[in-house]
Amino acid sequence: MKTLLVCEYREGKLLDSSYELVAFAERLGAEKALVIIGSEPEAPKVNGKVYVAAAATYGEYNPDLHKKLVLEAVQRENPDYIVFLHSSYGWDLAPRVAAALKAGQVSEVVGIVDGKLEVGFCNAKLRRIVSAKSARTVVTIQAGAFSFTGEATGTPQIEKLDTTAASSVEFIGYEPAEAKDVDLTRAEVIVSAGRGIGKKDNVPVIAALAKALGGELGASRPVVDSGWVEHSHQVGTTGQSVSPKLYVACGISGAIQHLAGMKKSDFVVAINKDKDAPIGEIADVLVVADVMQFVPAMTAKLMK
Amino acid sequence: MKLLVCIKQVPDMESKFQSNGTGDWYAESDLAYRMNEYDEYAVEQAVQLKEQLGNEPDVTVLSIGPDRVGEPIKKALAMGCDRAVHIQDSAPHTKDPWQIAAIISAFAKDKSFDLILTGMQSQDRGSAQVGVTIAEELGYGCATTIIGLAYDNGTITVKRELEGGIKGVVKLKTPALVTCQLGLNIPRYPTLPNIMKAKKKELITHPVSDFLREQELTATTSVYPPTKRSGGIVLEGEISDMVERLHAILKEKTAVVR
Numbered sequence: 001m002k003t004l005l006v007c008e009y010r011e012g013k014l015l016d017s018s019y020e021l022v023a024f025a026e027r028l029g030a031e032k033a034l035v036i037i038g039s040e041p042e043a044p045k046v047n048g049k050v051y052v053a054a055a056a057t058y059g060e061y062n063p064d065l066h067k068k069l070v071l072e073a074v075q076r077e078n079p080d081y082i083v084f085l086h087s088s089y090g091w092d093l094a095p096r097v098a099a100a101l102k103a104g105q106v107s108e109v110v111g112i113v114d115g116k117l118e119v120g121f122c123n124a125k126l127r128r129i130v131s132a133k134s135a136r137t138v139v140t141i142q143a144g145a146f147s148f149t150g151e152a153t154g155t156p157q158i159e160k161l162d163t164t165a166a167s168s169v170e171f172i173g174y175e176p177a178e179a180k181d182v183d184l185t186r187a188e189v190i191v192s193a194g195r196g197i198g199k200k201d202n203v204p205v206i207a208a209l210a211k212a213l214g215g216e217l218g219a220s221r222p223v224v225d226s227g228w229v230e231h232s233h234q235v236g237t238t239g240q241s242v243s244p245k246l247y248v249a250c251g252i253s254g255a256i257q258h259l260a261g262m263k264k265s266d267f268v269v270a271i272n273k274d275k276d277a278p279i280g281e282i283a284d285v286l287v288v289a290d291v292m293q294f295v296p297a298m299t300a301k302l303m304k
Numbered sequence: 305m306k307l308l309v310c311i312k313q314v315p316d317m318e319s320k321f322q323s324n325g326t327g328d329w330y331a332e333s334d335l336a337y338r339m340n341e342y343d344e345y346a347v348e349q350a351v352q353l354k355e356q357l358g359n360e361p362d363v364t365v366l367s368i369g370p371d372r373v374g375e376p377i378k379k380a381l382a383m384g385c386d387r388a389v390h391i392q393d394s395a396p397h398t399k400d401p402w403q404i405a406a407i408i409s410a411f412a413k414d415k416s417f418d419l420i421l422t423g424m425q426s427q428d429r430g431s432a433q434v435g436v437t438i439a440e441e442l443g444y445g446c447a448t449t450i451i452g453l454a455y456d457n458g459t460i461t462v463k464r465e466l467e468g469g470i471k472g473v474v475k476l477k478t479p480a481l482v483t484c485q486l487g488l489n490i491p492r493y494p495t496l497p498n499i500m501k502a503k504k505k506e507l508i509t510h511p512v513s514d515f516l517r518e519q520e521l522t523a524t525t526s527v528y529p530p531t532k533r534s535g536g537i538v539l540e541g542e543i544s545d546m547v548e549r550l551h552a553i554l555k556e557k558t559a560v561v562r
Contacts, residue, residue: 010466061464061472063446086432088466091424092448095436104402104521107431121527122330122428123317129526133519140432143467168445170475172461177469189560213560225487231469238465246560253318256430267558269550275538276320281530285553288540297547302561 001030004079006070008089009038009055011174018044019148021083024141027112030081035073037066040158047154051076053161061089061171067096068163074101076159079136086140087237094140104132108256110145124256124278143237144260181232182216184240189215189248192235192262193223196251196272196291200228206250209295212302213246218262220252236261251291254279271295305361305478308417309350310408310435311343311380313373314428323527329397330428330527339376342423344491345484350421351384352489353455362386364417368407368512369396381502382494388505393512400520401429405437410515413442417479419460424449424483435483445476448483 003025007018014036022044025032034044035051037058043050051073058065070093074082082097084090086108098105111118113129117139121128132138184190191210193203203217210217219229221236235242236258247265252258254270254277262268263282270283271291280286287294315321315335324331339347347365354361365380366389367373377388391407393399399407412420420442422435432448439446451471452463464472465485494502537553539546554561 010470061474088449088464088472091432092436092464095433096440096446098402098433098521099437099440102521104400105431105433106522107401107433116525120430122315122321123430124530125317125321126323126330126527127530128524130522130524132522134521168476168480169447172473172475174466175463175471175473215560221486234469237467238469240468246554246558267554269554274318275540278530280536280538283536284557285537285539285550287546287550288538289543289546293543294546297543298550301547301551 001028002077002079003028003030003032003081003083004073004077005032005034006082006084006090006093007034007036007038007044008085008087009036009042010060012042014038014042014044017085017087017143019152020085020141020143020146022046023146023148024083027146028081033073033077033079034156035070035161037069043156043158045152045154046156048157049159050156051159051161053163059171062167063093063096063169064165064167065163066093067100068165069161070097071100072161072163081137081139083139083141086142090140094138098138101136101138103134103136103138105138105140106130106132107140109139109141120256124254124259125276142256142260144263178231181230184216184218184233184235184242187216187242187244189213189246190218190235190242190244191215191248191250192218192220192252193229193250194220194252195222196253197223198292200226202292203228205292205295209248209250209299212299213248215244215246218242220255220258249279249283250295252279253277254281305357305419306415306417307350307353307361307363308412308420309343309346309363309365309380309385310420310422311347311365311367311376312340312423312426313337313367313369313376314340314426317427322529327526328524337372337375339379340423340426342425342427342484342486345486345488346421346423347380347383347385348489348491349453349484353453354384357455364389366391366408366411368393368404370394377507378502379494381505382499383492384498386505388507390507390509391512391515392509399516400522401431401433402437402521403516403518405434405441406518407512407515408434409438409441410517411510412438419478420444420481422481422483424485435481439481442479445480446482447474447476447480449485450482451485451488453482453488
């Protein structure tokens with residue numbers, strides 16, 4: 001069994017998350033070859049074959065060219081699995097490669113159960129086992145689901161990749177993230193507000209608990225999209241990834257994108273009126289209660 | 305200019321879910337349905353573009369499913385789409401993302417849509433494949449996960465949301481397809497006059513057999529709830545008791561509370 005792992009490269013650097021692909025291949029017990037549209041100095045440090053195409057020539061984001069390059073590597077390696085991260089790069093490119101190969105795609109894999117691919121379903125409230133009926137399988141893996149614990153000290157055997165193709169999109173450039181007024185990555189305590197707090201007027205109640213615990217206010221995506229809390233407080237894959245000593249999730253059901261951003265926390269307390277909310281799956285303590293009743297009482301206790 | 309918006313009806317994600325009898329989907333009884341959240345942003349984007357271009361563009365909304373998908377279709381028409389296409393399928397979940405994309409491409413291939421909008425993924429299956437696959441089938445340029453869109457004379461400039469809050473700015477020529485991320489805009493609530501007007505708008509129906517030519521490439525073989533992490537403590541009961549217990553736990557297990 002062989003995997004072709006499609007690494008990621010942005011603003012001149014290999015993204016460390018690429019090593020999660022290696023962890024996935026190891027969990028699957030499969031051979032691996034890697035491909036990166038990047039640069040030789042930034043090739044992933046693994047023993048084995050790494051196909052490198054120059055981002056200087058093919059761009060950091062150019063789906064038509066990147067598709068052709070990955071397909072070229074597929075032709076040379078003949079892999080059973082072509083594996084991407086489930087990321088803005090991976091979910092954009094994977095279906096294009098899958099369509100070209102007419103291969104079944106299994107998206108956002110969170111685990112391997114008896115050699116089969118497990119994915120989340122219905123906002124992580126269920127799991128599914130999905131298998132492809134095609135000769136090859138295209139896979140995207142959830143960010144953080146397969147941790148690479150080893151050290152990246154291997155020596156890649158570089159093979160160059162080239163292609164020609166027309167481009168239907170033109171990459172103009174990056175816009176930096178908005179300036180952060182709070183750096184949650186350094187916070188020891190984070191108390192986050194989710195949609196379950198009900199309305200914007202209730203945000204200060206959550207902020208008060210954060211203050212009582214000496215921590216910072218965090219938020220889930222829906223709360224930020226609704227304009228209740230600034231984006232700089234957002235925890236999750238498109239916000240900040242955090243690892244505090246204590247994380248308190250208030251009225252957060254636990255969407256995959258949120259869990260991926262906070263599951264490295266040392267201790268997780270979730271306050272939710274739904275006992276079956278997916279946040280309960282990773283919480284050390286689940287308080288089954290109405291957030292707006294429990295949080296003020298907890299704050300009062302801490303302030304005594 | 306012709307626009308197509310593809311929408312899906314999904315259960316409210318706050319619902320309780322369990323496997324259906326055959327283990328290839330969730331049980332559909334006792335669920336409240338709504339328009340897939342990502343697709344609401346796609347509808348709003350299409351309607352805003354129509355308004356920006358002096359109402360010239362013609363916006364078609366399309367959905368695949370049983371009779372109940374009439375509800376999100378009505379909502380999209382009341383938000384401002386001009387006409388609707390309902391591809392009737394009593395069991396859309398039995399089609400994998402490849403087949404759903406193939407059905408939509410088969411419908412769209414001779415209709416010369418300039419721009420197709422979809423959500424970036426559905427809230428239930430979450431494959432994030434259908435939009436991109438339609439673009440590949442039709443040979444359209446495609447950008448995913450957009451949180452901004454501007455149109456100027458056949459050129460679309462989009463902002464893609466990347467990890468950690470960075471954005472990628474991309475230009476593409478029509479015909480094109482974009483998949484919409486949450487936060488792209490603020491989807492409007494249909495007004496009563498617009499709900500009344502929507503009832504008079506054109507609704508075209510097709511049986512799914514008109515467009516289904518492809519076999520599935522993936523299959524779901526089982527559905528089950530996630531295993532609860534052992535050792536997690538669940539507190540229930542009176543608020544005051546739970547406050548005392550949580551305080552004691554934090555004191556014991558973390559250095560945060562003393």
